Amino acid sequence: MTGIKEMAGKNGAAKLSRLRDLMKTVVVGTTGKGVDAYIVGSEDAHQSEYLAEKDQRRAFISGFAGSAGTAIITSDKALLWTDGRYFAQALKELDPPEAWTLMKEGVTGTPTQASWLASNLSPKSVVAADPNLMSNSAWAPIYASLIAAGHNFVPLEKNLVDLVWGKDRPGSPSHKIVAQPLKYTGKTAGEKIELCREAMRTEGVSTLVVTALDEVAYLLNLRGSDIAYNPVFFAYVVVTMEEVHFFVEQSNLTDEARQQLKDEGVDPNYHPYEEVDVYLKERSSTSEGKTWISDSSSYALHVSCGAGEVNCKRHTNITPICVMKAIKNPVEIEGMKKAHLKDAVALVKYLAWLDDKVKSRNGEPPVTELSGSAQLEKFRAEQEDFVGPSFNTISAVGAHGAIIHYAPTPETDAVINDHEFYLCDSGGQYRDGTTDVTRTVHYGVPSAFERECFTRVFKGQCALAKAIFPTMIKGNYLDILARKSLWEVGLDYLHGTAHGVGAFLNVHEGPMGISWRPHPHDPGLQVGMFLSNEPGYYEDDKFGIRLEDIEVVVEAATPYNYKSRSSLTFQCVTLVPIQSNLLDLSLLTDSEIEYLNRYHAEVLEKVSPLLQGEENLQALTWLKRETLPIFR
Ligand code: ZN
Numbered sequence: 001m002t003g004i005k006e007m008a009g010k011n012g013a014a015k016l017s018r019l020r021d022l023m024k025t026v027v028v029g030t031t032g033k034g035v036d037a038y039i040v041g042s043e044d045a046h047q048s049e050y051l052a053e054k055d056q057r058r059a060f061i062s063g064f065a066g067s068a069g070t071a072i073i074t075s076d077k078a079l080l081w082t083d084g085r086y087f088a089q090a091l092k093e094l095d096p097p098e099a100w101t102l103m104k105e106g107v108t109g110t111p112t113q114a115s116w117l118a119s120n121l122s123p124k125s126v127v128a129a130d131p132n133l134m135s136n137s138a139w140a141p142i143y144a145s146l147i148a149a150g151h152n153f154v155p156l157e158k159n160l161v162d163l164v165w166g167k168d169r170p171g172s173p174s175h176k177i178v179a180q181p182l183k184y185t186g187k188t189a190g191e192k193i194e195l196c197r198e199a200m201r202t203e204g205v206s207t208l209v210v211t212a213l214d215e216v217a218y219l220l221n222l223r224g225s226d227i228a229y230n231p232v233f234f235a236y237v238v239v240t241m242e243e244v245h246f247f248v249e250q251s252n253l254t255d256e257a258r259q260q261l262k263d264e265g266v267d268p269n270y271h272p273y274e275e276v277d278v279y280l281k282e283r284s285s286t287s288e289g290k291t292w293i294s295d296s297s298s299y300a301l302h303v304s305c306g307a308g309e310v311n312c313k314r315h316t317n318i319t320p321i322c323v324m325k326a327i328k329n330p331v332e333i334e335g336m337k338k339a340h341l342k343d344a345v346a347l348v349k350y351l352a353w354l355d356d357k358v359k360s361r362n363g364e365p366p367v368t369e370l371s372g373s374a375q376l377e378k379f380r381a382e383q384e385d386f387v388g389p390s391f392n393t394i395s396a397v398g399a400h401g402a403i404i405h406y407a408p409t410p411e412t413d414a415v416i417n418d419h420e421f422y423l424c425d426s427g428g429q430y431r432d433g434t435t436d437v438t439r440t441v442h443y444g445v446p447s448a449f450e451r452e453c454f455t456r457v458f459k460g461q462c463a464l465a466k467a468i469f470p471t472m473i474k475g476n477y478l479d480i481l482a483r484k485s486l487w488e489v490g491l492d493y494l495h496g497t498a499h500g501v502g503a504f505l506n507v508h509e510g511p512m513g514i515s516w517r518p519h520p521h522d523p524g525l526q527v528g529m530f531l532s533n534e535p536g537y538y539e540d541d542k543f544g545i546r547l548e549d550i551e552v553v554v555e556a557a558t559p560y561n562y563k564s565r566s567s568l569t570f571q572c573v574t575l576v577p578i579q580s581n582l583l584d585l586s587l588l589t590d591s592e593i594e595y596l597n598r599y600h601a602e603v604l605e606k607v608s609p610l611l612q613g614e615e616n617l618q619a620l621t622w623l624k625r626e627t628l629p630i631f632r
C-alpha cells in the first residue's frame with residue numbers, strides 16, 4: 001500500500017478539482033445533465049476487500065488508504081465514510097484534510113450515505129457511480145432512497161476517477177495461475193462443481209455466476225497472485241448444468257493448472273476475461289431458467305443477468321461455494337493446523353529475538369516497527385511452503401497501536417521500547433493454510449490501567465474460546481462474551497470480534513463472523529469453520545491492545561442434548577504464548593487461570609519439538625519461560 005499512499009498523499013486538492021470538472025461536463029444517460037454527487041467505493045469489479053493497485057480508486061482520490069471506506073464528492077463537499085478501525089488513520093491521511101469530512105460509521109448520529117445524499121442535495125440531483133464497482137446489495141437501497149427523495153441514481157460506465165488518474169494509473173496485473181493440488185484441497189474441482197449443481201437443482205436455477213475471486217480460486221483449485229496478500233487471480237466462472245465457462249486471461253494459466261483441471265474432471269469453455277457481461281446478457285435473454293447471482297456481485301453484472309427487466313429470473317442468495325469454502329474438510333483442517341504450527345514457530349522465534357534485542361541493546365541499532373516486521377517475515381520465510389504475508393503486518397508501538405489497521409512507513413517508523421505496548425498483528429500464506437495472529441507485549445512495567453485493559457481483553461478472548469453453544473447459532477450471539485469484561489467497566493472496542501479465514505485463500509472470508517452487528521448471510525456456526533477471536537482495547541493517542549487467535553469450530557461434549565441438537569465449541573489452532581506477567585491476577589477467575597495454563601502447556605508441547613538445535617536455543621528458552629504456569 002505504500003505506493004498508493006505516495007501517489008494518494010499528494011495533490012489531493014488538484015485531484016478533487018479535476019474530478020469536479022469532469023462531473024460537470026460528463027452527460028449522464030437520459031438526464032442530459034452532469035453529475036451532482038459521485039460515489040467512489042473501495043471495491044473492484046469482484047467486490048474484493050484487498051485491491052490491486054489499479055483498483056485503489058478511493059485511496060487515489062481521497063488519500064485514505066485503509067481497506068474499507070466510501071467517498072462521496074459533490075460540487076462543494078467531499079465526505080468519507082469508514083468504520084471504527086479506521087477513524088484515526090483516515091483523519092491522518094485524508095488529503096487535503098480541510099476539504100474532507102469524516103463520517104464515522106457505527107457512531108450514533110452518523111447518517112448513512114443514502115440518507116445523507118437524499119437530504120443534502122438540491123432537488124432532482126444526479127448521483128452517479130460505476131456499476132461495476134458496487135454490489136447489487138449496496139446499489140439497491142441507495143437507488144430506492146434517492147428515487148424516493150426525487151433524485152436520480154445512475155450507473156456511469158465511464159469511471160471518472162480513472163480519468164483523473166490518467167496515464168499514471170497502474171495496468172492490470174497478469175501473474176501466473178497455478179494448481180492447488182488435492183493433497184491441500186481435499187476435494188477435486190469436479191466434485192465441487194457437482195455440489196454446486198446439486199444446490200442449483202435444489203434452488204431450481206440453471207446458471208450459477210461466480211464473481212468473488214476467492215470463490216473462483218476455491219472452486220477450480222487454482223491459485224494466483226494478482227492481488228497482494230491474497231492468492232487469487234482475476235477471473236469469473238459461470239456454471240451451467242452441462243458446462244463450465246471460465247473467463248480468464250488464458251496465457252496466465254500454467255500447463256499444470258490446465259492439466260489439473262482436466263484430471264479433476266473439469267474441461268471448461270474458455271472466454272476472454274472481459275466478455276463475461278456479453279456472455280451473461282446473451283444467456284439471460286435466451287435461457288429459460290433462473291440465474292443464481294449473489295447480491296454481493298456487482299450491480300452491472302446483475303443488469304447483464306436481466307435485473308430491472310420484467311421477466312428477470314434471478315436467485316440472489318450467497319453462492320453455494322461461499323458456505324462450502326467456509327466449512328473446511330478434514331484435509332483442509334489438517335493443513336490449517338500445520339500452517340498454524342509453522343507460523344507459531346516463526347512468531348516464537350521473533351518474539352524471543354525481539355525480547356532479547358529490546359532488553360540487551362549491545363550497542364546495536366534499536367529494533368523499529370519496520371525492522372521488526374522485516375525480521376518476522378524472515379522467520380516466516382524459513383518455514384516450509386511459505387508463500388508470503390497474508391496481509392500487511394501491523395507492527396505498532398504505543399499510540400500507533402490505537403490505529404487499528406496501522407502499518408508502519410519510513411516516516412512513522414517507531415522504536416520498539418521498554419515503556420510502551422508493542423502490538424503485532426500479522427499472518428502468513430502457506431500452501432497448506434492461511435494464518436492471522438496478534439500478540440501485544442510490553443518489555444517494562446505497564447500502568448495499572450494498561451494492565452487492567454490487557455487483562456480484560458484476555459478475559460474476553462478466553463470467554464469466547466471456552467464458549468459452548470448450540471450448533472448453527474449465528475456468530476452475532478456470541479459477541480457479548482468477548483466484550484463483557486470491557487463493557488462492565490465502560491470500555492469497548494470498535495471492531496468486530498471474529499472473521500472467517502481461508503485455507504490458502506483470503507485472510508478475511510465470510511459468510512459468518514462474530515460482531516455486535518449481525519452478518520447478514522451468516523449460515524450459523526458449523527463444525528470445520530475457522531474464525532478469529534480478536535478482542536482489543538484502544539486508547540487514542542496512547543496505546544492499543546489486541547489478542548488474536550484462530551479457532552476451529554468442533555463438537556462439544558455436553559451432559560445433556562436438548563431436542564437432539566448437538567453442541568459446539570472452539571479449538572484454538574494458534575500456538576503462541578500470551579504475555580502472562582501483564583495480567584492482573586486479581587481480576588482473573590480460577591477457570592481463566594486454568595485455561596491459560598492449559599493453553600501454554602499445549603503451546604510448549606507442540607512448538608518446542610520444532611525448536612531443537614543450538615540455533616534455536618534462545619527461542620526455546622524464551623518459549624519455556626513464557627509458557628510457565630501462573631498461580632495466584
Ligand atoms: Zn489479525
Ligand code: ZN
Pocket residue numbers: 436499532534548
Ligand atoms: Zn484477524
